[in-house]
Amino acid sequence: MIDMKKAGEWLVGTLGLEVAGKPIGELLREHWRLPKKTVHLLFQHKEILLDGSPAAQHTRTAEGQEIRLRVCQPEPLGLEPVRGGLDLLYEDDHLLVVNKPAGLLLHPTESHHHMTLDHLVAGHFSETGTLAKVRHVHRLDQDTSGAVLYAKHALASALLDDLLRLRSIKRSYVAYVHGHPANERGTITQPIGKDRHHPARRRVTPSGEHAVTHYRVMERYRQAAKLECHLDTGRTHQIRVHLSYLGHPLIGDTLYGGKAADFNRQALHAAVLHFVHPFGGEQMKVEAPLPSDLKRLQETLAEVPRRT
CATH class of the missing domain: 3.10.290.10 (RNA-binding S4 domain)
Known part of the structure; x- marks a missing residue:
């Protein structure tokens, strides 16, 4: 490098x-x-x-x-900048990592195109004089919080896309699930495809795409557990589908069998990004702190005594 x-x-x-x-x-x-x-x-x-x-x-x-x-010629941002509110975790000449809050779409859609994380990054570029197109390298669901990687020029985008394709960008998630997995560690290898009965859902199906999720139990509560999850693949809703298939859906994830109770989103957070910097070769580890709603959920779960 x-x-x-x-x-x-x-x-x-x-x-x-x-x-x-x-x-x-x-x-x-x-x-x-x-x-x-x-x-x-x-x-x-x-x-x-x-x-x-x-x-x-x-x-x-x-x-x-x-x-x-x-490779750093001025480019249009590609969307209207929205200034303020960006939680920046890391930035240099080539890339930046942003902490996405839950409830915020990552990129514009046909029905929602005024306020997304991409718009906030465009606002940051506008404020700092970065004349570059907004390019996110990977995605998170609207109600998943945590670290998102962006490229600041076309060359960085090409290199980071290649690292992602080679599975050299490692993403670690924290998940709170109903019940207790039988094993302290495990790997779920089940193909994921669309659910023909529900356009927003995915499901485990033999005709789906190859998907691999590794998990480790971090803490056990009375009726729930805190897991660390790593992905070998990046299918839509992968962690949500696989943990539901395991019989331990995410707390708050009503789409996949979780119960909302007092928590109104899937209890999932993209906590850590690991990758080799494409310019210089440094081993990068960027952490996104646990958001306040998940901290409160964890405190609530820990307050309920476990049965002995």
């Missing part, structure tokens, strides 16, 4: 020994895993410079060379 800094419309870095001697085109495609189309356009428009001179695909690199990529 090469540490790259933003300088106007360019990303600038210094090549290390590990990439010395490689053709620059090979370096971009295989080391950085850039899409072929992206690499072709960068060379075509002379937007790859080595020590200040335009490079060709076959130009060989050397240790200590300065590399410049013109």
Whole structure:
């Protein structure tokens, strides 16, 4: 990985020994895993410079060379900015991680297109002078809270999308469920598809897409449990469907058999993002603190004494 800094419309870095001697085109495609189309356009428009001179695909690199990529050209935000209210967990030249509150849609839909997390990120970009399109890397359900990753330029978006495809972006969730799973740890491997009887639901079905959820019991209460969940796949409603299939639906998730009681959303929070930074190679761990409603739920569950 090469540490790259933003300088106007360019990303600038210094090549290390590990990439010395490689053709620059090979370096971009295989080391950085850039899409072929992206690499072709960068060379075509002379937007790859080595020590200040335009490079060709076959130009060989050397240790200590300065590399410049013109990938931060001004772009329209793509939607109306809404300022204020953004809970920012991490930000640098290439990406940012935002803590999404429960109840807020992540991106505009046909029926809801005025106030979403994307609009708040657009507002942050507007306030900070970031002239970039709003690009979320992954999604969360409207009533799930927690960490969401955004890319700040097209190159970062391509690299982060590739990390997501390779399952190299690890997401850890905290879930509060009804009942007690039989095992302290487990893996649910069941395909998930649409429910033809209910357009908003998904279900376990042999014709569905491959889906894998790992879970670990963190705490047990009298009639509920707190789980940590990790995903190998990213199917719609995956954790909700799999935990319901296990017989332990999320508290508040009435769509999948959970009971609302005094909690009116699924008790699910995207707590931690783990990934290798695409520029520089640092091991990133970004945590989203538990929101106040889940803190209150946990306190309530812990107050009810367990039967001995």
